[in-house]
Amino acid sequence: MSPALRRFVGAAFVRLPGLSGTGTLLRITRLNRYVPRDYRFALGITVRRSDDLHALMTFSEKRKEQLAETLNAPEAMRAHWDLSAWMPFMCDFSVLALEYVFRYCPECLRVGYHSLLQQAPWLARCPWHGAQLRTGCHRCGAQLRLDGSAGTWLGVCKCGHDHVDDRKALRGLSDPTNVGSVCANYLAWAAQEREKTTLIAPTPAMHSIAALASIVPLPRLFWAMRPSSGHTRIHSVRPRPESEGRTGTEDATATAIKLDSLVDSRRAMIEAPGRLGHRIAATACQLAHQLPPGSLSDGEMSLFLEPAGATAARDFVPAKRRSILEIRNLPLAQVGNRCYLDLHCLSKPSLGVAHRVFRWLGLEAGKALTGAQAQDVPVCVAAVGEVLARSYAEGIRVVLGRHLPDLYRPGRNRPHLSEPWVLLRKQAGSPVKISVSWARLPYTPE
Ligand SMILES: [Zn+2]
Numbered sequence: 510m511s512p513a514l515r516r517f518v519g520a521a522f523v524r525l526p527g528l529s530g531t532g533t534l535l536r537i538t539r540l541n542r543y544v545p546r547d548y549r550f551a552l553g554i555t556v557r558r559s560d561d562l563h564a565l566m567t568f569s570e571k572r573k574e575q576l577a578e579t580l581n582a583p584e585a586m587r588a589h590w591d592l593s594a595w596m597p598f599m600c601d602f603s604v605l606a607l608e609y610v611f612r613y614c615p616e617c618l619r620v621g622y623h624s625l626l627q628q629a630p631w632l633a634r635c636p637w638h639g640a641q642l643r644t645g646c647h648r649c650g651a652q653l654r655l656d657g658s659a660g661t662w663l664g665v666c667k668c669g670h671d672h673v674d675d676r677k678a679l680r681g682l683s684d685p686t687n688v689g690s691v692c693a694n695y696l697a698w699a700a701q702e703r704e705k706t707t708l709i710a711p712t713p714a715m716h717s718i719a720a721l722a723s724i725v726p727l728p729r730l731f732w733a734m735r736p737s738s739g740h741t742r743i744h745s746v747r748p749r750p751e752s753e754g755r756t757g758t759e760d761a762t763a764t765a766i767k768l769d770s771l772v773d774s775r776r777a778m779i780e781a782p783g784r785l786g787h788r789i790a791a792t793a794c795q796l797a798h799q800l801p802p803g804s805l806s807d808g809e810m811s812l813f814l815e816p817a818g819a820t821a822a823r824d825f826v827p828a829k830r831r832s833i834l835e836i837r838n839l840p841l842a843q844v845g846n847r848c849y850l851d852l853h854c855l856s857k858p859s860l861g862v863a864h865r866v867f868r869w870l871g872l873e874a875g876k877a878l879t880g881a882q883a884q885d886v887p888v889c890v891a892a893v894g895e896v897l898a899r900s901y902a903e904g905i906r907v908v909l910g911r912h913l914p915d916l917y918r919p920g921r922n923r924p925h926l927s928e929p930w931v932l933l934r935k936q937a938g939s940p941v942k943i944s945v946s947w948a949r950l951p952y953t954p955e
């Protein structure tokens with residue numbers, strides 16, 4: 510043990526494998542009797558009353574550095590404070606910050622242990638105790654915050670309930686070897702996954718990163734700890750390129766060139782590539798048929814049906830009002846044999862995700878495709894198509910809902926928006942594999 514560590518009680522970190530920065534701060538402060546107002550002198554870190562100390566110890570490089578320096582923490586221990594080490598994909602980790610509230614296993618926290626493994630949204634149970642991981646206080650249920658209030662012990666809820674047993678914390682984990690081997694297994698898997706996996710998250714993300722739980726391919730060892738799949742607000746898909754026989758008249762490269770204009774965010778419309786056009790036309794047609802009687806005017810109905818080559822049913826009841834421009838703009842606009850898609854009814858996060866899936870391909874204007882790009886274009890196009898088509902189907906209903914309050918009547922599938930989370934897995938030599946997970950937003954933004 511380094512001399513600096515020896516100064517602190519409870520700092521036998523070799524017996525606490527996988528301990529998080531939050532866990533480290535909690536142990537050191539509890540067992541050495543420091544409250545936040547002492548941190549500056551005792552540990553060399555300053556915190557404000559309103560600071561969420563878990564967020565600081567997870568996302569603030571500066572605070573982690575300060576604590577590591579005071580403790581003279583060995584590199585191996587410091588490495589476990591880094592969220593990126595626990596992630597099975599590459600991404601901008603700041604997108605996770607909103608949702609990364611302190612989550613703990615009651616049994617582990619009692620002995621002063623917390624690991625970033627217990628924060629992973631794809632695990633619902635403690636890998637060592639099988640206990641449900643929680644964010645709320647054991648007694649009152651309110652979110653258990655570790656904040657910088659001057660005189661509070663970390664781990665004590667506002668209601669007074671103490672989640673840490675100092676005596677047990679002094680002894681630490683009862684089976685550090687097992688904890689160490691589970692952590693090592695997980696970290697090795699995550700490192701391997703990171704080499705081939707990229708996460709494209711909606712920004713700003715408004716809903717839960719729990720959406721990731723359904724698309725992260727966990728190793729068997731952790732299957733028993735997965736969240737139950739009873740999450741109806743999450744829907745996952747695996748976009749695949751269309752089979753050869755159904756590609757129609759347009760090849761994937763031509764599609765890619767059209768989608769490229771998505772990157773230009775000033776545009777209000779893009780030319781919808783062949784397959785996406787077909788899909789969107791079919792979506793609009795299906796939606797129009799499902800609307801309550803008297804929703805659309807005659808003219809609007811034909812605009813919804815024409816791109817799909819359909820006509821109104823005989824018993825169609827038109828709305829008794831003038832056409833509304835906002836509704837007329839929703840379906841694909843046909844000019845000659847080209848179709849144009851209005852980008853206004855696509856939500857910004859979806860459009861952003863579609864851009865970034867596309868940018869991942871690394872196409873450059875005027876340059877021929879490399880072999881790997883040519884291999885990946887069809888899958889990426891299918892994924893972009895999935896994102897745009899679903900976002901369009903949802904957006905169109907939200908816009909319609911502004912004019913047709915009937916859509917919000919109980920019993921109907923209310924207009925709503927979802928956010929796409931995309932995982933791209935690419936191994937050298939084989940085409941990219943893409944999964945999209947849609948998380949339904951709890952409310953509909955205007
Ligand atoms: Zn536990």
Ligand SMILES: [Zn+2]
Binds near residue numbers: 667
């Ligand atoms: Zn409480």
